[in-house]
Amino acid sequence: MARVSGVAFGRTVKRRLGALSLALASAALPAAAQAQEAGPDPDVKVHAFVSQGVIKTTKNNYLAHSDRGSFDFTEVGINFTANLSDKLRAGVQLFAHDLGPLGNYTPTFDWYYLDYRFADWLGIRAGRTKIPFGLYNDSADIDAARVPILLPQSVYPMDHRDYLLAQTGGELYGNVRLGEAGAFEYRAYGGTLDFGTPLPPAPGVTVENLQMPYVYGGRAWWSTPLDGLSAAGSYQALRFDSEYHIAPPLIPVLQSVGLLPPGFTGTLPTQFRVKLWVASLEYQRGDLLVAAEYSRWIGKFNSQAPALLPPHIVNERYYGMVSYHVTPWFTPGAYYSVYYPDMDKREGKQAFQRDLALSVRFDVTPNWLVKLEGHFMNGTAALEPTLNDGQQPKDLVQNWGAYLLKTTAYF
Amino acid sequence: MARHPSTRPSFDPRFSRGRRTLVRAGLWLSLAAALLGASTVEAESGAPTHVVIVHPHAGTSSVSREVLGDIFLKKTARWETGEPARPVDQKSGAAVREAFSRAVLRRSTAAVRSYWMQRIFSGREVPPPELDGDAAVVNYVASHVGAVGYVSTSANMSTVKPLVVR
Numbered sequence: 001m002a003r004v005s006g007v008a009f010g011r012t013v014k015r016r017l018g019a020l021s022l023a024l025a026s027a028a029l030p031a032a033a034q035a036q037e038a039g040p041d042p043d044v045k046v047h048a049f050v051s052q053g054v055i056k057t058t059k060n061n062y063l064a065h066s067d068r069g070s071f072d073f074t075e076v077g078i079n080f081t082a083n084l085s086d087k088l089r090a091g092v093q094l095f096a097h098d099l100g101p102l103g104n105y106t107p108t109f110d111w112y113y114l115d116y117r118f119a120d121w122l123g124i125r126a127g128r129t130k131i132p133f134g135l136y137n138d139s140a141d142i143d144a145a146r147v148p149i150l151l152p153q154s155v156y157p158m159d160h161r162d163y164l165l166a167q168t169g170g171e172l173y174g175n176v177r178l179g180e181a182g183a184f185e186y187r188a189y190g191g192t193l194d195f196g197t198p199l200p201p202a203p204g205v206t207v208e209n210l211q212m213p214y215v216y217g218g219r220a221w222w223s224t225p226l227d228g229l230s231a232a233g234s235y236q237a238l239r240f241d242s243e244y245h246i247a248p249p250l251i252p253v254l255q256s257v258g259l260l261p262p263g264f265t266g267t268l269p270t271q272f273r274v275k276l277w278v279a280s281l282e283y284q285r286g287d288l289l290v291a292a293e294y295s296r297w298i299g300k301f302n303s304q305a306p307a308l309l310p311p312h313i314v315n316e317r318y319y320g321m322v323s324y325h326v327t328p329w330f331t332p333g334a335y336y337s338v339y340y341p342d343m344d345k346r347e348g349k350q351a352f353q354r355d356l357a358l359s360v361r362f363d364v365t366p367n368w369l370v371k372l373e374g375h376f377m378n379g380t381a382a383l384e385p386t387l388n389d390g391q392q393p394k395d396l397v398q399n400w401g402a403y404l405l406k407t408t409a410y411f
Numbered sequence: 412m413a414r415h416p417s418t419r420p421s422f423d424p425r426f427s428r429g430r431r432t433l434v435r436a437g438l439w440l441s442l443a444a445a446l447l448g449a450s451t452v453e454a455e456s457g458a459p460t461h462v463v464i465v466h467p468h469a470g471t472s473s474v475s476r477e478v479l480g481d482i483f484l485k486k487t488a489r490w491e492t493g494e495p496a497r498p499v500d501q502k503s504g505a506a507v508r509e510a511f512s513r514a515v516l517r518r519s520t521a522a523v524r525s526y527w528m529q530r531i532f533s534g535r536e537v538p539p540p541e542l543d544g545d546a547a548v549v550n551y552v553a554s555h556v557g558a559v560g561y562v563s564t565s566a567n568m569s570t571v572k573p574l575v576v577r
Contacts, residue, residue: 045537081537086488086495091534111534119488130533138533145528175486177477184485227517285518325521330502363521366503410528 015284034319048078051143053406059397060380061387063158064100066369066402073143073406077110089115095141099158109168110141121174128168128194132187132219133234134278134293140165143408147289147333148359149373150404152319153382154339155295156280164236167191167215182225188218193238203390204247211241217276228285236276243308244268250330259308278317287325287332294318311332316343323361331361341381350393368409375402449554461507461514464552466542469559470494473575480516484526485536490557498539499551499560501522507545513563515576 053073057066064070079093095110097103104129113127130138139145150158169191176184193212215237224231246254246266256262260268278295295317301309316339323333337355345351359373377400382392388396458495463479465471470492474482481487482496490496501508503520512520525540542548545566552558562568 047531047537077532079532079534081534093532093534117488120489136529138535142528142532145525145532160572175481177481177487183477184483271423284518286513286517287522289522300477325519328519331521331565365420366524388514405490 008066017260019224023037030113037093044080044082045231045410049076049144049408049410051075051140051406051408053149053404055402057092057400057402058381059400062190062377062383062400062402065387066100070100072098073404074103074105075143077141079111087117087139089113089117091115093140096143097161099161100163102159102249112296113312115215119174121176123173125171126169127171128166128337129171129189130353131164131215131217131236133164133217133236134219134295135232135280135282136267137164137234143406144369144410147323147361147371148321148357149371149406150357150375152293152321152335152337152357153203154317154319154337154353155293155381159382165177167193169215180225183223185221185223186218188216190214190216202385202398204250207242208245209241209243213239213241230280230281230282230284232280232282234276234278234280236274238274240270240272240274242270242272244270244303260305264305266304268305268308270301270309272302272309273300274298289323290321292318292320312341314343317358322342328362331363332361333361339381346396349380349396349398351381352379354378367411368407370407371405373404433546434470458474460564461511462564463511463515463559463561463574463576464549464568465559465574466552467570467572468556468573469572471574472572473577475577476515477508479559479574479576483539484523485530486537494557497555497558499543499548499558500539501548501561502543504542505544507561507563536552 002134051074052071054069054071055062055064055066055073056069059174060069061067064072075095075097077093077095079091081089081091081375083089090113092112093110094107096105096107098105109128109130111130113125113129115123117123117126125277125350132138136151140151140158140161143149144227169189171187171189174185178184185379189216193215205321215238217234218231219234221230221232223229244267246260246264246268248266251260251264255262257265274297276295278293281291283290295315297315297317299315301311301313301315303309317337319335319337321333321335323331325331335355335357337353337357339353339355339378340346340351341353354377355374357373359371362370364370378398380396380398383393383396385392417527463474466574469490474491476485478491482490482497483500488496501511502518503524509520512518512523516523518526530536531538540551542551542560545562548560548562548564549568549571552560
């Protein structure tokens with residue numbers, strides 16, 4: 001009961017913080033807009049975006065209650081950036097989104113930072129910064145930055161947004177020219193993550209007291225001597241501490257099949273260490289963009305119930321993507337994305353997700369775009385039981401489709 | 412490791428029909444892209460050239476294409492002389508911007524705009540100011556130490572200094 005009260009209290013505080021944030025943003029907007037109009041290089045710059053989408057799926061629910069069509073697919077953000085001196089900058093972005101059960105329009109500080117750039121090869125940031133993981137993680141929210149509506153969900157799963165997009169702490173970064181060998185960029189960070197109450201992993205199971213003692217990682221990016229070709233490697237390590245609460249009626253059932261130890265009381269403290277890496281290639285020349293990434297996420301659970309929470313699991317994730325600016329206003333794109341939740345178990349439809357996606361982007365004006373996208377899905381690996389009437393992935397339909405329409409205005 | 416047959420994609424007939432349609436659409440799109448791409452290359456070869464300009468008191472008179480690209484993408488914040496660099500762009504629909512983007516940044520203006528969307532909303536950097544026309548760019552560059560811009564060859568450049576791009 002006390003926990004429920006705590007959660008309710010947290011939500012009330014979040015709502016009030018959200019209202020306060022929007023009020024501050026509203027108050028700041030006229031002044032900032034005036035600054036933007038004052039000249040070509042104002043001290044404070046303001047940018048914003050608003051996106052609304054609709055998702056319709058066949059046979060299974062995905063990301064939202066989507067089989068009957070869902071408009072729970074909204075993103076809005078506004079940011080302010082100021083150059084405080086030649087080397088010192090500050091910025092903040094407010095962001096709210098809704099995607100099925102996630103977000104619920106709660107405004108958050110998406111990122112905020114103080115940035116001191118000593119030289120091109122060394123800068124330091126403090127605050128909450130987007131996590132550089134792969135080619136697109138730090139811009140995963142930004143519809144205007146890419147052709148597809150959904151980035152390849154194998155490497156950039158939207159339902160992991162709260163865990164993987166930003167960290168609070170510090171970051172070092174830099175950019176070095178290597179002469180004939182191209183250029184090298186690096187980012188290295190450490191801190192912790194801020195996240196809300198996680199979704200229940202299964203009916204009758206809740207996760208509480210979720211804490212993250214640390215997250216650290218980095219990305220090295222090499223712009224090769226071949227114009228437009230870049231190669232990158234990213235690494236991230238983090239630890240989740242939490243308690244799994246299992247409903248009393250489930251306990252004897254799970255004990256009878258050996259998933260829970262005898263004498264289990266209903267609370268399962270766990271420690272989950274995760275290491276993620278991704279290798280990336282991108283070729284961008286003229287109007288053409290080709291990208292490919294391969295990733296593994298290695299998780300180690302430490303708990304009293306190793307049969308229920310496997311002590312060691314390795315995901316495999318990869319995709320290939322292409323897009324082409326046929327005209328400045330029309331850009332088609334496609335990707336093929338593959339995800340194995342456990343790379344040692346590839347049998348059964350619940351063991352994989354293969355996604356063939358085709359997208360078209362129309363830039364109606366320089367500040368407004370419309371996108372259409374179709375996904376031909378094979379496998380049920382990433383489907384949430386909580387969105388599918390409690391059905392487990394093995395009980396869902398193997399071949400299914402997702403169709404999306406999204407529009408974004410930005411400046 | 413041998414893969415179990417059940418892990419192969421096995422689309423049902425409706426998906427097969429959909430997939431055929433998609434493949435057909437993809438082929439048409441690829442063909443259209445190839446044709447348009449070819450015409451773009453032809454247009455590039457005959458396009459008017461641009462001139463890169465800097466403040467008249469700038470300490471540098473030439474720069475490599477790679478460093479100039481880094482300045483316009485704000486990967487480099489300073490000139491080799493240590494002076495802060497202040498790049499200025501033309502509006503995204505301008506022909507001279509397209510020519511500059513393709514020649515120096517080696518990508519289209521649309522691709523450059525996508526790059527800036529990533530940078531802006533991930534909190535990394537904001538793009539250079541965009542000015543409307545050669546005269547506005549010349550005025551800006553002439554009045555800001557460290558500024559660099561580009562204009563069409565017909566522009567009046569008497570108040571600025573041309574920069575040689577190596």
